Each structure stands twice: as C-alpha cells, then as structure tokens.
Amino acid sequence: MTTETFKLGYNDIHDDVVRSIVKTGPKYYITLATAGSVTLLCFFFPWFYQLYYGIGAAGMNHPGVWGTYLASFIFWIGLSHSGTLLSCVLHLTNSSWRKAMYRSAEAMTLFSLVVAATYVMVHVGRPWFIHWAVPYPNQMELWPNFRSPLLFDVMAIATYITGSTIFIYMGSIPDFAAVRDRTSGWRNTMYTLLSLGWRGTDKEWHRLHWAYTFLAVLIIPLAVSVHSIVSWDFAMSIVPSLHQTIFAPYFVVGAIYSGTAGIVTVMFVLRKTMGFEQYITKLHFDNLGKLLLVLSLIWTYINGVELFTAWYSGTSEEYEALGYKLFGYYAWLYWEMILFCAVAPMLMFSTRFRTSFVPMLILSIAINIGMYTERFLIVATSLSRQYLPDAWGVYVPSLVEISIMVGSFALFTTLFLIFVKIFPSVSMYEVKETMATPKMEPAAPAAGSPA
C-alpha cells in the first residue's frame, strides 16, 4: 500500500466524499450550465433539425451511406469498456489500487453507453420506428430479423446497459447508506430510498461481496462480446477491408485501449476538481500508464496484421482499399491516428512520464482523438472504395454531424456532472478496506475474497 492513504482516518474519507456531494460551489453550477446548454445547442437542436429534414442534413451519400454517426457510436461503446475493465478485472485480480477510482470508471461505462444508444437513434433514418428492432408479438405478425448483426447489437447493448447499471448501483449501496447517515432533509430522504435500508450488518456485507464478485464475473464476457458484436456489423459485410476475421479482437482491444485512456482523463479531472488528491495518486497513473502501454502495443500489432492481410490477399479490391487508406483522400487522418495511438504512447516506457500528471492527461486525450479517427476511417475509407470503380465516391461530414459529435461529449459531461453530485464518486468502503482496521468498527471481510 502507498503511504498517502495512511494519513487518513475513516471519518476523513466520509467528510471528503460527503463534502464533494453536499458542498456545491458556483463553479460547479457554471460548469453544469455550460455543459447543459452546449448539449442542447450542439446535440439536440441539430438532431431535431435532422429529424425534421431527414438524414440529408448529414453529409452521407451514395456509396458513403454510413458516416460519423456510426463512428461515434463505436467510439462511445469503446469508451464504455473502461469501467467494466477496472471494476471487474481488477476487482477479481484483487488489485486494490483500483478502488479509489473504479466508481467514476463505472459511471463512464454507464454514460457512454447511454450516449451510444442515443447515437443509434441519431443514425437511423426513421427513429420513430426503432421499436421494430425489438422482438415483441404484434398484430403485424412480424419479428425482427434474427440473422442481422445489427439486431445482435441491440440485444448486446441492452444487456450491457442493464448489467452495468445494476453493477454500479449495487456497489454504491453501502456508500449511499454512509451519506444517508451524514445528511438531512431531502437528501436524507433520497439516500434513504437509494440505500434500500442498508444497515451494514455482517450478513449484508457478506451478500454484497458475494453478489458483487458474481456480477463482475458475469460482466467481463459481456464486455468482450458487446464489442465483438459491434465489430461484426462491419466484419460480416463483404466490403473490401471490412470483411476480416481479426475485427472482433481488433475492436475489443481498441475499446479497452480508448476506455483506459478515457479513465486517465476523467481521473485527472476528478482529482483536480473534487479534491481527491489523496485518493487518486501517482500510483494510479503509473499503473494505468503501464496498462495503456501494453494495450497500445497490441493495438499496433493488430493494425499491422490488418495491413498485411490486405496486401497478402493480392486482390485488386483489397489493394485499392489499402492504397486508399494509406495515401488516399483521408490519408492524413490515418497517419494522425498512427502518430497518436502507436507512436506517442511509446513515451510511457519512462516511469517519469507515467507518474507525471499533465503529460499523461495530454497523452490520454491524444489517444482518444486517435481512436475516434480510427473508427471514422473504418467507416469512411472502406465505403468509398468498393467493388465497382464507377460507383466510387467520397464522404465528407456535414456541419450537423460535427456539431452533434461535439454535442455528444457535452451530453456525456452533463450526465457525469450530475452523477458526481448524487453518487459518492469515490467508493468509501473499499478505500477503507485498504486501511488498517481500527478496533472499534465492525470488521469487514477482506476485499475480493469471494465467500
């Protein structure tokens, strides 16, 4: 264990966290207001315009029928893998350094999933009929098409959202209780309801830990499957440079990669704004840095494989697609992606870099920009170069699309800001578990040892 946490007593933790919820300065409200209004202006207004006018408001055309909407969708799904990874994997591997920040990570999971789901609505031409993609008996006697990877998507994401919601909620019940006991008025009422009458008896703790571990085990395969399925949307088509077996692992790794980078960003922000300097420490950045480094290496390898298979196939289709990716209309984006996601992360070989906050922040943001570009390229380049040369075309995003993309980040921020005022954004009880147990308090079983 690192030294910082020892300076704290249980009460300090409570005070810090509860303060972060109860004490709300004007700064917070200003940020929330800005984020909210940006969401409204850049996300919802353009979207409603598009609903009224038709998808034509976006830049999509023939043959570029998919565009940034789908890219953003994949991006957000990818980001969502952060939480699952940290909470579940690290929980099971019993690596206690995760405990300070896994809840915000889970929040990221939840909210990026919400944003991703919204993007589905933005993407389709007639969202008012989206319910037809859900199997339910109806007088038309029609079922959705169960052979469609898009339908798998709907299922997978729905499951994933449900799972991670339960997961994050269950994990924070004891903390709700703790806050409940330190607040009054409407907050008290709210947390009373949220904590479901948690008393903190041994039995409760026991069950919590058991169920928590159980869920963790359940969610990991889910996380993997979700992004594999998303990748099948592309891989199951026969479009040159999309029709590849490597796509599932490629997407999963990419997802975890961008997700982890996302956590680094969020942690930095939390640390600065909520005053969690003592909980989120160099240690965390160091470990996450290592993780990132490994992921970036795997990601680069897979990219190489992708290029190689294209070249090795020797067909005109794959060649053209490959050449177009490397030197075509979008080439500069491709090389930007390589720089941010394959080259820059090499810096993290140095411990000094890993343990210094601001550089890590910048890098993490760069990585996510690069990863967004990757998703865009997957959609744009391959659709512009398909089988019939006389039908080739180029897709350029329109203002509406770009603004909605910006807006989606604002939407995410808004949701997150609301979250930090309702959920204890650092898991108090688990942090406590990392401390030496004083005699007075009822003992909790060691974390991660499933009963």
Place this chain on the structure above:
Amino acid sequence: MNVSIVPALKVLRPAAMLVIVILVGLVLGYWANATFVPGNSPEQPIAFSHKIHAGDNEVPCLYCHTQARRSPSAGVPAVSKCVGCHLEVATEKPQIRLLMSYWENREPIPWIKVHDLPDFVHFTHKRHVLANIECQTCHGPVETMDRITVSSRAVNGSAQVGHPWKMGLCLSCHRENEVVNGIDCLTCHK
C-alpha cells in the same frame, strides 16, 4: 439513526398520487374522444343512407360500386347514376332536392372518404370481389348504417386482432383462406 425506507416513501406519497391521477386522466380523455367523437363516421355532404338503399331496398353493392368487380378501386358512382333512379324515386325528399341541385349545376358531390388505407397499401377490390368475399367482411354491416362508419365488428371471428383496418385483419383472413403467397409482403406493399 433511521434506516427504514418507509418514512421516505411516506414523503413521496402525494407526488405518487398526483402521477397516478394524471395517468388515469390521460387514458380517460383519450378513451372519451375515441368513443364519443369517432373520426371515422363524418357528416357527409348528402345524408346518403346505406340502410335505406342496401338494407331496406336491398340494392346490391355492385349496382352502384360497379368498379369493384374489375378494378382495384371500388369507386363511387357518378352523380348521373344517383339521378338515374331519383328522377323517379322519392323526388320530394329534401336530400334528393340537394342531390338534384348538384346535378343541375353539374357539380360533383364531395363525399368524405371513410374507409381509407395508407398510401403504401395497394389493396385491390377486384380480386376480393371475384373471390366472393362479402363486402361486410371488411366494411362491416353497411346495410344497417344510416351514416357510413368504419365498423369495429369484423365478421369472421379471427379478425379481432386489434382494429379491423389494421394489417392483422388482412393477414388472419389470408391465412385462413390459404391465399397463394397471401402473406408475402409484396402482395400488398410495392
């Protein structure tokens, strides 16, 4: 310290009741409109009564709706058709006078469409009439109606799937009569 949820729930009760009342209200209002102000039985320019014609006098449907036998659309009779009889029959009735005024000014009668399908449904009367399907199967007991209305009573029992003018009606009927390719989408949508 109090950990029970019950007091918290108590606090919530008024809000909960409000919500419930509002929901009930919405449903009530919707239902009231649907039942007492049916949009599917409008006031026609001439109070033509199918009851008198098809019911009491047993004029066959195809006598006026001649098209139905050979065309996708059943069509409404030309004004001349009405006049053909009413030069003799019931000439004194005010409604007939109204009809005659249309006839003398050579104006068509702007009938309001009651039995309407979405534009993406290509129903053909011809095939159904030639297959000896009773008009009433879909149009309901027209011969009993003074003012025409979309009947929610479907003749064959199975056609109760939702509103009779929904796809369910067509499908169930096509299934029962084992229409060739009857449930292929392209049969009606093209």
Place this chain on the structure above:
Amino acid sequence: MPNIDRREFLKLVGAGGVSVGAGFMLREANKDPREYLIPHVLAPEDFSSGLDTFYNSVCSMCPAGCGISVRTREGRAKKIEGNPAHPVSQGRLCTLGQAGLQALYNPDRLTAPMRRTGEGESASFEEITWEQGLKQVGDRLDLLRAARRGNRVAFLTQGVRGHLAQLFESFMRQLGSPRLLHYDFDHPHTLYAANQQFFGESRLPYYDLANTRLLLSFGADYLNNWISPVHHSLGFGESRQGRADVRGRFVQIEPRMSISGAAADEWIPAKPGTEGILALGLAHHIVAEGNYSGADLGAWTNALADYTPDAVAEQTGVPVNTITRLADSFVDTTPSLAIGGGAAGNHSNGVDTLVAVNALNYLVGNIGQEGGLVLNPEPAGPAVQQHRASYSAMVELAEAARQGEIDILIISGTNPVFTLPPAAEFAEALAQIPLVVSLSSFLDETTALADVILPSHTYLESWGDDFPEPGVGFSVGAVSQPVVSPLYNTRGTGDIILDLARRMGSSSVMPWQNMEEFLKYGWRRIYQRGDSQTLAQGFDAFWTSVLKAGAWGETTNGSTAFTLNPDVIAGIGVAPPEFSGSEEGYPFILHPYLSPNFHDGRGANLPWMQELPDPMTSVVYGSWVEVNPVTAEEMGLSEGDLVDIQSPHGQLRVPVFVYPAIMPNVIAIPIGQGHGEYGRYAKGRGVNPIEILSPLLEPITGNLASSATRVNLTPTGGRVKLVKTGGVSRDLGRDIVQHTSLGVEVSSAADNSIPITEVTT
C-alpha cells in the same frame, strides 16, 4: 389510506381535469387527415378509375417520328412507351421520347395567351384572352392580304410533316407569301443534297442495319441523334446478336468517339472533314483491286485516280493498311453498308463527302439490296414542297427583316435565337419586325422576343399526324391524337392557324373548323388507296382502326432498280475541308455534337434529361469540353479546370473533361445547354457552343459548316467540381465487363446457345 386535506384534494382534481383534456386532445391530434372522394358528374365511357387506358400516338420530341403508346390513368398521362405496332419504333423508345411527359407536365409551360408590354429592358408579358390575341394577329393578316401584301408575312416553323405541313403551306398560299421556312439546326441538308446528286431524288433511303454484316459509318452517330436513332438501335441489336449465323460488324470513323463509336467494333479517328477522302480512298482500292466490274468501270478509275491509299493516308491520318483492310472487308462481307452524316456532313465539303459515301455503296452493289441501302417509295402523306431552311435561308430572312420587308413573323416550335450562331444576328432582326407571333408552348429564347404569344398544346394534347422519313422501305403513316385533355388555356397549332385563316377570310378555301376535321379530310385520300375490303368498311371504321393501331402501313416497295447517271461519276471528288481561323492562332478544331439528352437543346427543360448522366462522361447538369489526355497533360489540365475557348467569333468558359477517345487537336462540346430562357431547369446552365461557331458555309446547300470552326484554348486557373455520377471509369482488372473473342464462342458452343461464326475481317 389516511384522509387527504382539501387543498391536496383540489390539487388532484385540477391535475386530473387538465390531464383528461390533454388525453382528449391527444386523440384529436392523431386522427387521420380528411380525404375526399370526388365522383364524376357523368360517367365517362373511355376510362374507369383504377384501370389503365393506352392511347397510341406519335412522338414529336425529335424528327424521327416514332410511334408511341401512352399509358393514362384517371385521365392523366403516366408513361410513354413505344408502340409495338409502329414499324419505326416497334415498341421501343429512346430516353428523350419517354421524357415527353415532362414537356406535358412541365411547370414552366405557357398557360395562356400573352402580349408584350413595354419596351427593351422594361418589357414584360401581360395575359390576354384568345379572342384578343387572335384578333390582333388576324386583323393584321387580313389587312395585309386585302392589300395584296401577304408576302410581307413570314412563317417560321420546326420541321413538320404530314397535314400540319400542308396546312401551313395552304395558309401561306392564301397570303401569297413564299416565306414559309422549316428550320431545324440538325436537319441533314447535305445528306438530302448528296442524295439529290447521286440518286436524283431529294429523299432519304432506308438504311437496313438489321440485315447488314458490315457497317461503315462516316461520322454518323446513328445510335444517338442521326435521323432515326430508335430504329437504328433496333437494327443494331438485330445485326449484332439477333441472327443465328452471323454477327454484324460495325466500324465508326469520326474524330471524337460518339455513342455509336463506343458501340462499334472498331473506332477510327480520321482528321475532321477528311471522311469523304477516306471513303474515296476505299473506293479507289476496291476499283484498283478489280472488285468492281461495272460498265462504267473506266469512268470510276479516272474519277478515283488521285485517291491512292498512300495519298489518302497522308491526308486523313489513317494508316494505309487500315484503308486497304477496310476496303477489302467491305467488299467481302456483303451485304455491307456505308452511311455518312453528322459532323462529316457539316464541313465545307459536306455534300461531296456524302456523295463519296454513296459511291462506296454503289461500287459494292449495296443499293437496293437487303442489308444495304433501300430506296423509299413516295411518302404516303400529303404532297408538300420542300421548305427546309438552310442557314443562309435564315440569314436571308433576317436580312429581309432588317430591310423592313417583313411585317409579321409567325414562329412555331423552332427556337432559332438559340440554335443560330450570333453571326446570323437573328435576335436583332426580330427586333425590326413589327409583329412577332410565337406559337410555342414554352418561353424559349425566341418566344421571349415575341410580341404576341399564342401558346400551343404539347403534342400529347393535340391532333396531328406524321409520315416518318425515311420510311422503313414502305409507306408508313400515323395519327397523333390527344391522350389527355388540355392542362391549360392553350390550343393546338393547327386550330390556331385555321382560326387565323378564318379571320383573314380564307374560310372558303380552308373550311375546316379544327385540326381533327382537317385530318379526317386528308386521311380520306389515304383511305381511298386501301383495298376493296378496307373501302367496304367505310371511312369511320378505317379512321378508328388507324387511331387504335396508332400506325398505318402500305407495302409498296420502292424501286430497287437503280442506274447511276454517268456524269455523277465525273463530278466525284472531295476537296480538303476549309476551316475558319488560322491554324497558328486557333490550334484546335471545335467539334460540337448534339447532346444525347437534349438533342439540339429542346430537351434542356426536362428535369429527367438534366439529371440523366451523359452516357460517355456521366456528367449531369452542365457543360464540359472534352480534351485528349495527351493534350491535357501538355497544357497541364485536369478534370474540372476552367478554360476559355476562343473562336474568331466568340468565347466560352467551360470546365475540362479529359476524354480518352478524341483526337489531340480536336475538342468537343455538347450542344443543348446554355439557355438564357426556357424555364427553371434549363436557364443559366452550362454553355452553348453554337454561340462561337463561325458562319462558314457548305457551298452547295448553303448550310452552316458547324464542324469547321477553329478555336484556341487557354487555361484560366479557375476550377469547378464537375457534377458527375461516375467514379473511376477503369475496371482495375476486376473483370466487371467481360469480353470474349469470336473463336472461343464457336468452340465452346453448348446446346441452345447462339452460335456465332467468324466474320472475316
């Protein structure tokens, strides 16, 4: 449940009331919009709702005269299809013909008679009644006629045939005016003149593509705009793959690859204007090889003495072996056929060129042969003189107008202001005429300058008839009947003329109330040609049968026997083409060609045509200049670069399209765009190459040598995105369009296959 205090209760009641209202309105809001069923007052007998009715008629979108069959539903035209019974179209139709619907339903149609008010810039049109319009014109006509000065009236119309032509003629005869001009930009004057010279009759023969085994086309874009494209296409398909044993071979000789060039098996670029010389080169080889053994062999040998393959190769830029090969195969693979026209006919030596082509046919004995060139019988239609106006005739008209010799000009269907080069100064001439009357259905460039507009029906609303020329080897006629009731307050051209005739007191000579009556009167004569059985039925039965079938035919084959007038042979010879502008100052030769979509510009107001990708370049909405890749590279030009094209008589700014199949010193621009008027779809789009043509004449016909203008080409540095649907037009070894050679086919011929034998080349 503990009791609720009263304010709590009131709150609930209030909320409940509001929500009931909300629910009520919700239902109200999602009720279906009200629709009406409007019945007929009197049931019409010719259609019943929900059922199609087909009317046979004649297409007037181009001079080919295809028979059409229009599908109508509830009295509205829904689709134009070819009339299977009509020998010209045989149930098929080109894209322009099908787009005729949009001429009928065009949002920019003239809906009522109009009169010009104000002068110059402030000029505008005010709506008037038919009575006013017809009176204004009729009175003036009456005055002139009474004063025996009817020759101060001029009548300018598009090329029309049949009884409408006759009507115009007798109308002008009543006025005693010789100034009746049929003007079309694309009328093949030189071809008629050449036939006059060679066959002694100014008529077109029937080109039997269907049965030919080798077609040499000297610049004639027979699949696109030349004479009768649909019928030629039918022949092309038949000749290519329609016959069990042989596959017709097609060779196209032209400086820029046209649609016909693309369809051909061999495309041979010859220097512009030297097509005739090439033809004579072939002729020389044929005679020299002793493949011609006619009585007049000697005469031929002398006439062709100068056209040795080497000399010809030197002049035309076509290699010697190609010339000899073509000549030999032309002799060997009979029946063969040589046709000439298009750009080849629009040079200073146009007539000679086409005579040379006829000579080629004569030498191998294709004339009167099946699969060759069949002479047509006298058209069955009413006898009318030739009123075809060449360029110089139009210039004369303009000159006369400038001299103040013309008081009234009636314009019908044609648009000279657009299709005449500015050098003719036609627009200026119009300004000099006191009363210009336009009978057009659209506000085109010429109509915009008229004083009175008496808008005509479109051809789908009016009566008429047509006797297609060339016939198909026998006499063909068809009546065009109205397929829909008129949309607007317009009248049929024939009816307008008859009305005017009445107003100038010619009703005694032209007693017919309307065009239909006149048609019936005229067709009575054709009816009388019928056999006893037809006559027995009586005229009305005959008339209905013609309307029903949409076509009338009579198998009186033209005279197959043909003897060549000896002094024609002496006169044979093609001079090298002249061009306007020096080769130094103007290094490029401008090759303007009729756009597949717009013909001579008449199709430019049809949205379908505007949005139809040009077959060769896939460009939509706009103009472009086609440049050879090598030239483009030398000048550093690429697709979309704006260039200035300068001729001695004008300048245009057009984007470049790098075109793989055009001679390095030739540039091509499609005709049809560049309208200044003519409705929302045509106006202000692209450029009109006619604007920069030099008024160089073909001496014999006096027609414009439209392919003989030299231009230079200067990059402006500007750049636009050429709007086109095509991506990369090279199939990078993907075998999308697969080819096969004849030999393989024969060997791998499976059962129920079409065996194709080697065509010796």
Place this chain on the structure above:
Amino acid sequence: MSLFSRFMDGWRKYRKPGYYDEFDYHWTMTIDLDKCTGCEACVTACQAENNIPVVGEDEMAKGREMQWIRIERYWEGEYPNAKLSFIPMMCQHCDAAPCETVCPVGATYHNQDGLNAQIYNRCIGTRACAVYCPYEVRYFNYYDHEWDSPLEQQLNPDVTVRGKGVMEKCTFCIQRIRQAKDVAKDDDRRRVQDGEMQPACVQTCPTKALVFGDRKDHESQVYKSMNDPRNYRVLDELNTDSSVFYLKKVDA
C-alpha cells in the same frame, strides 16, 4: 403459441438446403453487353415507371443520385485504341443476398418468386443493406422529395412514393408482375406466360439487349439466353448467386 411457431418456421426456412428451389417463379434478367449501346433509355423508363424523384444539382453534387438502374462505363486502352464498354447495373436480386441478412427489421427479404423485396413501410433506415450490397444499387431517401407542380400528375399510382429515411431499389417492376399475375388469374391460368410482362427497362430497350422472364419456364427466351455460352455474372466470386446474367461483349 402460434406466433412463436410461425416465427420458428420462418427461421428454419433460411437454413433449409435448396429452399430457393421451391419458388413458383424465378424471375431472371439477362443483359447482352454486345448489344448495349449505353443510350440510357432504360434509366428514364425506370424513373418514369417507379416514381423516382429528381434530386437536383446540389444533391447530385453531394453524390445522392437516385436512379435505380445506372449505366456504368469502363474505358480500356489509350488513344487511338481507347475502347469504351457500358454495363447497366441494377439490383441483381441475388438468391444469396448479403443485404437480406443484415436488415434488423427484415424490411428486405427474398420472396417466393426469387425477388429481393424491399418493403418501404417496414424500413427504419439503418442503411446497413446499402453497405452490404457489393453492387451499390440501393438508394436512400435522404429527405422528402418534392415534385414541382404539375409534375406530380405523372406519378404512377401503382407504386408507393417513398418518404424520407427509407431505402429503395430496383424491384423488377413488381407492380407489373403483380398485374400480370392478376390477368393470368382472370383467365384461370396458373402461370404468367413468357413475354406477357416486362419491366420498364426491358420493355423500352431499343436494342433488345435486356431480356426478362421466368427461369423455371425452359421455353422462355430468358432461359435460352442465360444459357448462352457468353453468360457470366458480375462479382460472381462473391457467391451472391444473382438473378441478373450478363452476356460477354464480343471482340471482333
């Protein structure tokens, strides 16, 4: 539960081997590239028959053309030996269609006549089918199209006018097929005869390069020409098993 069992039937039929052999008809088209002159009469015919909107210059510049059948052009060689070949490209009505598997709501499916159906009112506009289609012949309604009055009077009442957010494509003129079957039923024929019905493009093709008919009828013209030794299918290596056969261009 009957609904469920029905669903299971529907599910099984996809896995049943040789399911597609059980069609009553098997509508097929052959296109003789040796006859095709690229005149584009078929394009206009299709546009008129199927209520295909005119999108205008700006939309064209964005690459949003709508014509269901398009003429593709491929150049070979350089001047003076440049050659140009045209190839009409429309929905190939593949019997193993990639687009059919991907539509989440089953708006596009294979019907018993071997047609690749597109049900506009079921489409939710994911555009996945357009991505999966290797021939790129599916066109999307990016907005509600308008006809300048009175051009709308030309619209074909037998064909639905598509609204925004809906995918559309060549249907082999299903409305004409339906009508032909209707006529056949009237005079108690079980089958539609060869040549009795033709799609707009086939009907108008001036060189008769396009032939359409029922593959099951071995006397039909289309059956003969699809067995011509020159026949091939575009992108056959993708095993889409398409119903449009092309006849090779002959070099001579």
